[in-house]
Amino acid sequence: MKSSVITFPGSNCDRDMDVALKKFGFKNKMVWHADAELPKSDLVVLPGGFSYGDYLRCGSMASKSKIMQSVINFANSGGMVMGICNGFQILVETGLVPGVLLRNKYLEFICKNVFVKINDKKNKYFKNVNNEVLELHIAHNEGNYFCTNDQLKEIEDNNQIAINYCDENGKIEEKFNPNGSIKNIAGIFNKEKNVLGMMPHPERMIDTSLSGEDGSLFFKNLINNLK
Amino acid sequence: MKISVIITLKKDVLDPQGKVIHQTLDGMGFNDVNEVRQGKYFEIDTKETDNGKAKAKVEEMCKKLLANLVIENYKIIDPK
Numbered sequence: 001m002k003s004s005v006i007t008f009p010g011s012n013c014d015r016d017m018d019v020a021l022k023k024f025g026f027k028n029k030m031v032w033h034a035d036a037e038l039p040k041s042d043l044v045v046l047p048g049g050f051s052y053g054d055y056l057r058c059g060s061m062a063s064k065s066k067i068m069q070s071v072i073n074f075a076n077s078g079g080m081v082m083g084i085c086n087g088f089q090i091l092v093e094t095g096l097v098p099g100v101l102l103r104n105k106y107l108e109f110i111c112k113n114v115f116v117k118i119n120d121k122k123n124k125y126f127k128n129v130n131n132e133v134l135e136l137h138i139a140h141n142e143g144n145y146f147c148t149n150d151q152l153k154e155i156e157d158n159n160q161i162a163i164n165y166c167d168e169n170g171k172i173e174e175k176f177n178p179n180g181s182i183k184n185i186a187g188i189f190n191k192e193k194n195v196l197g198m199m200p201h202p203e204r205m206i207d208t209s210l211s212g213e214d215g216s217l218f219f220k221n222l223i224n225n226l227k
Numbered sequence: 228m229k230i231s232v233i234i235t236l237k238k239d240v241l242d243p244q245g246k247v248i249h250q251t252l253d254g255m256g257f258n259d260v261n262e263v264r265q266g267k268y269f270e271i272d273t274k275e276t277d278n279g280k281a282k283a284k285v286e287e288m289c290k291k292l293l294a295n296l297v298i299e300n301y302k303i304i305d306p307k
Binding site for chain 1: 240241244247292293295297298
């Protein structure tokens with residue numbers, strides 16, 4: 001399986017993602033934002049970081065970079081595109097997934113482990129994951145998911161919520177919501193579910209001695225689903 | 228020609244920064260403030276000399292980059 005990780009000026013989780021993808025069997029290529037063409041890929045990843053210093057709105061500048069037109073075309077033709085953290089912010093700015101990510105409710109940069117419940121498994125990202133709940137890491141200042149009421153209705157009608165913040169038993173309540181996101185949303189799909197944006201970093205949970213293994217579950221499963 | 232744009236958050240969108248500014252003002256003794264909403268201001272100096280054309284271009288900029296219409300409104304201020 002071939003993957004591509006896009007590096008924007010200010011990306012800082014691109015190498016971690018490269019390590020994670022390779023560990024679980026992807027042949028990964030790093031792609032520079034100013035390139036026009038994507039290499040042949042089964043998966044494209046927009047990594048975390050602070051592209052363009054978060055100027056104007058997080059992800060807004062990166063969403064207009066040269067490579068993004070190819071990424072948008074790839075996604076619109078059914079290609080798998082995953083945006084993590086700043087990558088999620090870039091995805092909402094392109095309009096590939098609905099909504100926006102606002103400043104965290106309590107204005108803090110949040111850096112901690114959280115639990116998320118998988119809401120939908122009828123997609124290539126989470127199909128066959130045995131766990132209902134994953135422990136993943138978040139690190140963000142703007143992860144407060146917001147959308148209009150009409151968008152929320154559409155998202156719910158199409159079952160586009162991917163993961164919600166919860167406790168270790170999968171209970172989704174406001175007190176387990178770290179950043180004020182509507183409905184504890186931590187990640188969403190586009191309508192066709194080939195595009196996934198999420199705030200948590202699975203690439204930070206791939207080593208038993210350093211973190212946890214729930215990211216490993218995610219990547220092992222993902223590559224199997226793509227085969 | 229210089230054209231200015233003001234971008235504000237829509238009414239129903241939470242503005243945590245505005246809220247904190249409000250609280251701080253309150254703590255400083257400005258007790259009669261009902262609400263504070265923070266926005267953005269841009270000054271765009273364009274080569275275009277036709278007023279109408281320049282405004283139309285800036286409107287396009289607002290829609291495509293300067294504002295995110297899910298959460299923000301934009302207002303173009305007439306050049307003097």
